[in-house]
Amino acid sequence: MTATRRSPGGRFAIAPHRVGAMVLRHWYLLTSSWPRLLELVYWPALQLITWGFSQNYISQNAGFFARAGGTFIGAVILWDILFRGQLGFSMSFLEEMWSRNLGNLMMSPLKVSEFVISLMVMSLIRLAIGVVPMTLLAVVFFGFNLYGLGFALVAFFCNLIFTSWSVGLISSGLVLRNGLGAEGLAWTLMFGLLPLTCVYYPVTVLPGWLQIVAWCLPPTYVFEGMRALLGDHAFRADLMVEALALNVLFLTVSIAVFAALLRSARIHGSLVQTGE
Amino acid sequence: MNTTPIALTPGPAIEIDHLVKIYKASRAVDDISFRIPRGSVAGLLGGNGAGKTTTIAMIMGLVRPTSGRVRVLDHAMPAESESVLGRINFESPYVDMPSRLTVRQNLSVFAGLYAVDDVRGRIAALAAEFDLGDFLDRPSGKLSSGQKTRVALAKALINSPELLLLDEPTASLDPDTADWIRARLETYRKTTGATILLASHNMLEVERLCDRVIFMKRGRIEDDDSPEAIMRRYKRETLEDVFLDVARGRGLAATP
Numbered sequence: 001m002t003a004t005r006r007s008p009g010g011r012f013a014i015a016p017h018r019v020g021a022m023v024l025r026h027w028y029l030l031t032s033s034w035p036r037l038l039e040l041v042y043w044p045a046l047q048l049i050t051w052g053f054s055q056n057y058i059s060q061n062a063g064f065f066a067r068a069g070g071t072f073i074g075a076v077i078l079w080d081i082l083f084r085g086q087l088g089f090s091m092s093f094l095e096e097m098w099s100r101n102l103g104n105l106m107m108s109p110l111k112v113s114e115f116v117i118s119l120m121v122m123s124l125i126r127l128a129i130g131v132v133p134m135t136l137l138a139v140v141f142f143g144f145n146l147y148g149l150g151f152a153l154v155a156f157f158c159n160l161i162f163t164s165w166s167v168g169l170i171s172s173g174l175v176l177r178n179g180l181g182a183e184g185l186a187w188t189l190m191f192g193l194l195p196l197t198c199v200y201y202p203v204t205v206l207p208g209w210l211q212i213v214a215w216c217l218p219p220t221y222v223f224e225g226m227r228a229l230l231g232d233h234a235f236r237a238d239l240m241v242e243a244l245a246l247n248v249l250f251l252t253v254s255i256a257v258f259a260a261l262l263r264s265a266r267i268h269g270s271l272v273q274t275g276e
Numbered sequence: 277m278n279t280t281p282i283a284l285t286p287g288p289a290i291e292i293d294h295l296v297k298i299y300k301a302s303r304a305v306d307d308i309s310f311r312i313p314r315g316s317v318a319g320l321l322g323g324n325g326a327g328k329t330t331t332i333a334m335i336m337g338l339v340r341p342t343s344g345r346v347r348v349l350d351h352a353m354p355a356e357s358e359s360v361l362g363r364i365n366f367e368s369p370y371v372d373m374p375s376r377l378t379v380r381q382n383l384s385v386f387a388g389l390y391a392v393d394d395v396r397g398r399i400a401a402l403a404a405e406f407d408l409g410d411f412l413d414r415p416s417g418k419l420s421s422g423q424k425t426r427v428a429l430a431k432a433l434i435n436s437p438e439l440l441l442l443d444e445p446t447a448s449l450d451p452d453t454a455d456w457i458r459a460r461l462e463t464y465r466k467t468t469g470a471t472i473l474l475a476s477h478n479m480l481e482v483e484r485l486c487d488r489v490i491f492m493k494r495g496r497i498e499d500d501d502s503p504e505a506i507m508r509r510y511k512r513e514t515l516e517d518v519f520l521d522v523a524r525g526r527g528l529a530a531t532p
Contacts, residue, residue: 015391017388017391018388018391020388021384021386021387022385025381028377028385029374029376029377032376032377032415033376099372099373099374099376100370100372101371101372101374103338103370104371104373104431105389107336107338107361107366108386108389108390109358109389109391263340266337266338266339266354269339271338271339272330272338272339272370
C-alpha cells in the first residue's frame, strides 16, 4: 500500500495537512476564475465609493458629520468585514454543494472540525482580497486610513469576524440540511442584522425594546465602539470585552446548531441528495 | 499500480447486522444482514429503489441507520469512522469532483486529504495506470464521461484503500471503456487483496468481477450466494435472467 502519514490522534485533534488540502482546493478555484476574483473586489469598492461621496456631501453641513469625520466610511468598511466574512465562509461551503463534491469530502478522513476551520481560513482569504483594496480606495479618495485605528481595528476585526463565522455556520448548516433550496439564506441572513446592529446610526435611535435586542448582538458593540473612537476619540475596551463574551456564546451555539443540522442531514439522507 | 498486498486481519471487511433505514413512511432498507470477507468482491444487485445506494451510504457513514449495526474493518460506523475513512474509498456517479480544478489539482487535493506521502509519485503512478496523461492538466469538467470515470477511479485508489465501494462504476460508459475499467479493478483486487463492494445494474460486470452477489428488492435481501450457485438455483444461464426473475417477483418456485 502507499505510505500515508499518520494523522494526529484523538477525536478533537486537527490535521493541518487536511485543512491545507481544503484551502488549496479553494485557492485553485479562486485563481482559476477571474469573475470570482472580480466579484470579491467589485461590490465592496462600489459600496465604499457610494457611501464615501455621500458622507462628503452630508458633512458639508456642520454638526455631527463634520465632527465625526469618517464615521460613514468606517461603518461601510466594518459592515463589509462582517458581511464579506460570512459570505466568504458560506460561499466556500456552497462551492462544495454546487460542484457535488460534498459526498467526496464527507467520505474522506476530513473531520467536520477541519472542514469548518478551512472555511474560516477561506473566509479570511476572500475577505482580504475584497476589503484590502477597499481600504486603499478609502485612503486615496476620502483620506480615511482604517489602519490608523491601530489596536482598536484588531479588536473590531476579531469581534466582527467571529460573528460572521457564527452566521456562516448556521446558514451553511441550513443548506446542508435542506439542500440548495435554502441557498438564498446564505446571501441574506446577515442582512437581518443590518438594522439591529446599528451600523449607520447610534443605538439610541432605536425604540427602547429594540435597543435591548440590539445589545444582544456583538456587532452593535463594535459599531458603537467605532463611533466612540471616531467621534469622541475614545477607545471603549469595555464594549469590546462585552462583544467578545457574546461572540463566545454565539460561536458555541452556532457550532452546536451546525452539528445538530449535520446529524439531521445524516438521518434524513440529505448528504446523498444535495440538490434542491 | 501499487502491488503491495494488504495485510489481512481476522474480522470481515463489512459486517451488517439487522440494518434498517426508514425515511418517513418508507422502509428503504428493511432488516438486512450480511458479512463481506476481506479480499472478496461482492456485488449488491437490485432494481431502482431496491436499497443499494442507501445501504452503501450507511456503510460509508453518510446516512445514519434507523436501527441495526454496521462494522467496517472491525470498527463500528459511524461512531468510529475516524479509524476507517482513511483506509477505504469510493466512486459513484452521484458525486463529482470540482469541475474547474484540473485533474492534477483534484488528485493533489484528495492526496492531501488522505495524507498520501509521495503525492507526485502517486499521481504519476495513477496517471500511468488509468491513462490520464493526456488530460492531467485539463479542468475535470471538460472531460468526457469515460475520462471522468477514469479520474474518479484514480481518486478512489489514491490512498490504496483496503475497502473499495463502487456504485455503478461503469454506468454510461461504452462497452470498451467499461471493459477496460473492469480489468483495472480486477488487477487492483488481485495485486493488493483489497475488498470490493460493487452496486451495479450490469450483470455481465457482476458475473466477471464478483465472487458473491447479494440481490436486494424493496429494501430486503432476496438472495445471497456465489453467481454460479444462484444461477443453478434459479435454473438460469445468466445473472441477467436471475435479475429479471427477482425483479418481476418470479421466485424460485416459478423458475423453469
